[in-house]
Amino acid sequence: MKPKTSSGTSAATPATSATPATGQPESRADRKAAEAADVEAEPPLFADTLAGASADKQPSHYSEPLPTSALQVRPPEDEVARRNAEREQAAKVKPIGPRIFQVMLAVFYPVILLVLAVRAVTSPLFLWVEYNRPGFPGDGYGFNTDDRMTYGSYAVDYLSNWAGPRYLGGLVNQDGAKLFKDSEVSHMADVKLVILSSFGAGLLLIILSIIAIMYLRKRSNGGVRRGLFAGSIVTLLIIIGLAVLAVLSWQQFFTEFHRIFFANGTWTFSLEDTLIRLFPGQFWVDAGIVIGALVFLAATVTFILTWPTRKRRGLASQQEPEQAETSAKQADEEPEAADIRQEATESRR
Numbered sequence: 001m002k003p004k005t006s007s008g009t010s011a012a013t014p015a016t017s018a019t020p021a022t023g024q025p026e027s028r029a030d031r032k033a034a035e036a037a038d039v040e041a042e043p044p045l046f047a048d049t050l051a052g053a054s055a056d057k058q059p060s061h062y063s064e065p066l067p068t069s070a071l072q073v074r075p076p077e078d079e080v081a082r083r084n085a086e087r088e089q090a091a092k093v094k095p096i097g098p099r100i101f102q103v104m105l106a107v108f109y110p111v112i113l114l115v116l117a118v119r120a121v122t123s124p125l126f127l128w129v130e131y132n133r134p135g136f137p138g139d140g141y142g143f144n145t146d147d148r149m150t151y152g153s154y155a156v157d158y159l160s161n162w163a164g165p166r167y168l169g170g171l172v173n174q175d176g177a178k179l180f181k182d183s184e185v186s187h188m189a190d191v192k193l194v195i196l197s198s199f200g201a202g203l204l205l206i207i208l209s210i211i212a213i214m215y216l217r218k219r220s221n222g223g224v225r226r227g228l229f230a231g232s233i234v235t236l237l238i239i240i241g242l243a244v245l246a247v248l249s250w251q252q253f254f255t256e257f258h259r260i261f262f263a264n265g266t267w268t269f270s271l272e273d274t275l276i277r278l279f280p281g282q283f284w285v286d287a288g289i290v291i292g293a294l295v296f297l298a299a300t301v302t303f304i305l306t307w308p309t310r311k312r313r314g315l316a317s318q319q320e321p322e323q324a325e326t327s328a329k330q331a332d333e334e335p336e337a338a339d340i341r342q343e344a345t346e347s348r349r
Contacts, residue, residue, distance in 0.1 A: 053245045101212040102227040108205040108212075109231025110238055112298075115202030116293040120161055122195065123289045130283055139277045151179060152278045158188060161196045177250035184275050187267055194261050230305035233298035239292055246288060254284065 120126065130136055131145050131152070140147065151171070158167050168188055171179040180188070216223030246253045269276050322341045 013219050024312040026312055056114070073143060095219070098216055098223045101215050101221075102223055102230070104207055105212045105216070105227030106230035108209045109228060109302075110295075112202055112205050112209065113235055113295045113298050114291070115198055115205075116298075117291040118195070118198065119202075120294060121290055122156055124149075124153050124156060126287070126290070127156060130286060141272060141277055143277055148278055151274065154187065155275075155278060160199075165189050180274050183266070184269065186272060187262070187269075187275070190262055190266065213325055217265060225306045225308075228302050229308065232299045232303040232306065236303065239296050239299065243292055246292075252283065 030251070040122050127149060131148050143151070154168065154171060165188075169178070169182070169185045173179050196251050212227070213224050216227065242253075271277075
């Protein structure tokens with residue numbers, strides 16, 4: 001029965017080749033094919049982690065810049081009405097800063113003019129004009145015009161320099177005697193203190209006035225003109241009032257002036273003393289007239305130049321509301337921009 005055996009054997013041969021028996025070794029190609037099939041069937045290790053990491057690296061839509069239309073967010077109607085009301089009120093109400101500086105300029109101006117006029121009188125030039133003008137009284141004790149000019153220049157220079165009392169106390173006349181008594185030197189030291197203090201105060205007021213002018217030129221159109229105009233009026237009133245008092249009783253006016261600045265008994269001298277011989281009563285009358293005339297002239301010129309004409313008032317009235325509205329808009333832009341930025345941030349969230 002060999003044919004059957006051979007046929008059975010031949011029939012079983014393909015099955016054995018298709019499915020090898022257990023324990024029979026596989027070929028190398030079969031093992032590689034099986035490993036490749038396992039890799040394709042199972043998901044890779046840490047696949048979820050890698051997918052999450054790649055997703056994190058991708059840019060999110062929250063980090064993208066918003067379009068311009070998203071920034072144009074209008075605030076609520078009540079907020080818009082409130083800001084409009086504040087803007088209108090700011091345009092109507094004048095700031096207090098320019099008014100303060102205008103008052104400062106008006107108050108400082110008369111003092112500055114007075115100090116400058118005093119400085120013009122305490123100079124050798126005024127001495128020369130006085131001693132050489134016709135009608136000036138001469139010295140009955142021997143000083144000629146040259147002597148007066150020489151000794152008087154020492155006294156005037158002492159008032160504006162930083163020298164000590166020996167500057168005058170060491171002077172001698174042609175006979176070798178002391179030119180000024182100790183009481184005269186002491187009084188001149190008191191006068192020097194008053195003069196230098198007034199000059200220092202005048203310099204300080206000039207600096208403050210320059211600062212006020214710079215501020216008003218930037219913040220208030222016409223503010224400098226109004227401050228100087230008010231200052232010129234105050235100056236004219238003061239000068240006119242003092243002139244009336246001086247004309248009514250010069251001696252009383254002169255005495256009260258010295259009582260304000262000097263102690264009693266320290267400013268009275270005899271006719272033979274050097275100070276009286278160099279600076280007689282007529283000298284002080286002329287000095288007062290020159291000081292008053294200089295201040296009056298400067299104040300009058302300032303009054304005319306700063307008079308509020310119709311053209312000046314019109315320019316000021318037109319430009320002041322514009323400046324106030326501009327400042328109000330600038331102050332209102334900051335909160336609006338902050339609100340827009342806040343609303344844009346909330347829309348991103």
